[in-house]
Amino acid sequence: MLHIEKRQGLGGPASGGSARSEPLAAAAIGRPLFENSLSILNRTGAWHIAKDLCQEFVPEHAQVQYWRFGARAPEGLARKIAARLMMLEISWLKDSRHCLIGGKAADRNTRVFLDPLFVLRSELAEKDIVLCHDVGPLSHSFLYDAVTVENYRVAYEKIRRHRPGIVFVSDWSKDNFVSIYGLDFRFLTTIPLYVRTGLFDGSQEALDAVDGPFFLTVGALETRKNQIAALEAYRDGRFWEQGIKYVLCGPRGEGREKIIGFAKSVPGVVMPGYVPDSQLRWLYAHAEAFVLPSLLEGFGMPALEAAYMGLLSIVSQESALVEAVEGVCAEVPPKDPVAIGQAMRLALSRSSAEKARTSQELREVALRASKERFLQGWRSLLLGR
Numbered sequence: 001m002l003h004i005e006k007r008q009g010l011g012g013p014a015s016g017g018s019a020r021s022e023p024l025a026a027a028a029i030g031r032p033l034f035e036n037s038l039s040i041l042n043r044t045g046a047w048h049i050a051k052d053l054c055q056e057f058v059p060e061h062a063q064v065q066y067w068r069f070g071a072r073a074p075e076g077l078a079r080k081i082a083a084r085l086m087m088l089e090i091s092w093l094k095d096s097r098h099c100l101i102g103g104k105a106a107d108r109n110t111r112v113f114l115d116p117l118f119v120l121r122s123e124l125a126e127k128d129i130v131l132c133h134d135v136g137p138l139s140h141s142f143l144y145d146a147v148t149v150e151n152y153r154v155a156y157e158k159i160r161r162h163r164p165g166i167v168f169v170s171d172w173s174k175d176n177f178v179s180i181y182g183l184d185f186r187f188l189t190t191i192p193l194y195v196r197t198g199l200f201d202g203s204q205e206a207l208d209a210v211d212g213p214f215f216l217t218v219g220a221l222e223t224r225k226n227q228i229a230a231l232e233a234y235r236d237g238r239f240w241e242q243g244i245k246y247v248l249c250g251p252r253g254e255g256r257e258k259i260i261g262f263a264k265s266v267p268g269v270v271m272p273g274y275v276p277d278s279q280l281r282w283l284y285a286h287a288e289a290f291v292l293p294s295l296l297e298g299f300g301m302p303a304l305e306a307a308y309m310g311l312l313s314i315v316s317q318e319s320a321l322v323e324a325v326e327g328v329c330a331e332v333p334p335k336d337p338v339a340i341g342q343a344m345r346l347a348l349s350r351s352s353a354e355k356a357r358t359s360q361e362l363r364e365v366a367l368r369a370s371k372e373r374f375l376q377g378w379r380s381l382l383l384g385r
Contacts, residue, residue, distance in 0.1 A: 035111050163186055309363075312330065
């Protein structure tokens, strides 16, 4: 039998960590200002979260600021140029007091920084709030370039000095932060993320290269996703000899050359690249299991998206991926291809009744992780209601 244990979040009492914190009512002061420079640079999941927060609160309850552009974000080529200039400014000036944004001492409103990096070029006070997805550049510095590590190190040091309130997307991220910086902040709270259900609305389109059972990995081809360990497990388990394929899809990221080169050497691997939503829905609906023994995830959205489609995930033990699906998954040591292969084999051996029971439980988990729950957490935090 495949061991699938449902448990409380990783930071809860069951795991011996800190209890899950709840949002603090009326934690904002004055009319909040969302510092959303992140959206000039980033178009990944963090961008969608920032957009949804701004749509919910701006302009009725809050203001927004995009680096030095005020309330209006640049688009197209202007955005790409601005992103490069912004990162040059951050890398050159870091925490310098020279040319800080919003430096008026009379400004009493709470600033809500949608990424820790952007505290560097702004005033920061205890009354402010920082949204933290993870502390990967510090806890997993080997996954990042030296410039990124140094910029985030300085940013987190500024946060440590000023002790603002901090919101985390998972208790896993919060516990990692606390292990480095302790508890001496205005508040530390977790508001979990949500499934963007619109991704799963619409028709399904089969992938021509897949004509039988298959494992699925969705995500950027990058070192931190640890796809090579999963591919080693698939190869060493000789699953292709049983007619079982492995579909690896997603955009290209840092470390892609090594991942693509290795995948091409393994029989049975299908790499369609970035697939349209219609094909992605079909892949989630027909895979035997979702495989992602990631080395670092701030929240665990890939596993939660799989859960929304009732698809079992094989993920890194004691990670944010496990927390996201409330422990309804198969946990594996991320650097152990043998253990990953065993979990893949057990996933295949499940009976129809076992699959149906797990799928139902996963869908219930995903439905609880709603956008409305996420936004209500932020309403309680900023508006006290």
